[in-house]
Amino acid sequence: MTIHGTNFTAGVRVEIRRKSLGPSSLPIAVIQPQELQHDPMNPLGAISFAVAATVLSSAFEWPDILREPADVVLPEFTDGGTSLVWIWFATAWTYAILLVPMLLLPAALGQREDPVLRAATFVGAVSVLLSLIGFLRWVFVVPPLARDYDTVWGSMVKQTIRRVYPGFNEDYYGYPSFDALLEDARDQGLIDLDYDEQRGNFIVRPRAAA
Numbered sequence: 001m002t003i004h005g006t007n008f009t010a011g012v013r014v015e016i017r018r019k020s021l022g023p024s025s026l027p028i029a030v031i032q033p034q035e036l037q038h039d040p041m042n043p044l045g046a047i048s049f050a051v052a053a054t055v056l057s058s059a060f061e062w063p064d065i066l067r068e069p070a071d072v073v074l075p076e077f078t079d080g081g082t083s084l085v086w087i088w089f090a091t092a093w094t095y096a097i098l099l100v101p102m103l104l105l106p107a108a109l110g111q112r113e114d115p116v117l118r119a120a121t122f123v124g125a126v127s128v129l130l131s132l133i134g135f136l137r138w139v140f141v142v143p144p145l146a147r148d149y150d151t152v153w154g155s156m157v158k159q160t161i162r163r164v165y166p167g168f169n170e171d172y173y174g175y176p177s178f179d180a181l182l183e184d185a186r187d188q189g190l191i192d193l194d195y196d197e198q199r200g201n202f203i204v205r206p207r208a209a210a
Contacts, residue, residue, distance in 0.1 A: 045094070045097035045100060046098065049094040049095050049097065052087070052090045055091075056088065056091050059080060059083070059084055059087055060076065060077070070149070071149075074142075074145065074146040075146075077138075077142060077146045078146045078149070088135060088138040088139050089136075092135035095128065095132060095135060099129075102121060102124045102128065103121065152203065153201045154179060154182050154193075154201055154203075155178075157204055179202060189207055190207060191204055191205065192204075192205045192206070
């Protein structure tokens with residue numbers, strides 16, 4: 001529809017002007033930038049996700065690293081530390097921004113009642129939500145898995161000893177508990193220990209070479 005030389009299409013203002021070329025003139029369309037700022041299909045969401053994904057790729061070699069086995073992925077994730085978890089979090093929520101233009105698409109096109117477009121919007125929204133869950137898995141599920149993957153707990157050491165020596169008992173060697181045995185090994189410079197208050201268990205590490 002054209003009103004006073006201005007064409008309104010899907011909420012975008014396009015002004016029709018005439019440019020003189022010698023004896024003749026040609027109509028040209030001029031898109032007003034201030035109107036485009038209100039266009040729900042602006043690329044802000046896509047740009048935000050692209051930036052976050054680029055940072056994630058640089059920090060974690062995503063998505064190529066996802067093809068690697070767990071014994072490669074989890075140690076790399078652990079090495080990334082808290083900053084990598086925040087990068088995953090930012091990537092997840094910038095991806096979620098893509099829901100906004102997707103849900104506004106039928107209204108932007110003026111076809112809210114179109115069943116095909118509504119079905120496509122629904123499928124797209126579900127796809128974004130499932131992908132969001134996949135991203136957030138790296139924020140809430142993977143960190144504890146990565147933390148435990150290379151962790152040697154005191155209870156695991158005892159279980160390993162008993163698999164090799166089924167009759168093993170620390171009492172026989174004069175220790176009131178297996179924790180006391182581990183502490184004695186630490187005091188003799190054989191291992192390093194860290195106590196995990198939440199689990200009530202020792203983390204056992206080889207003593208670093210001097």
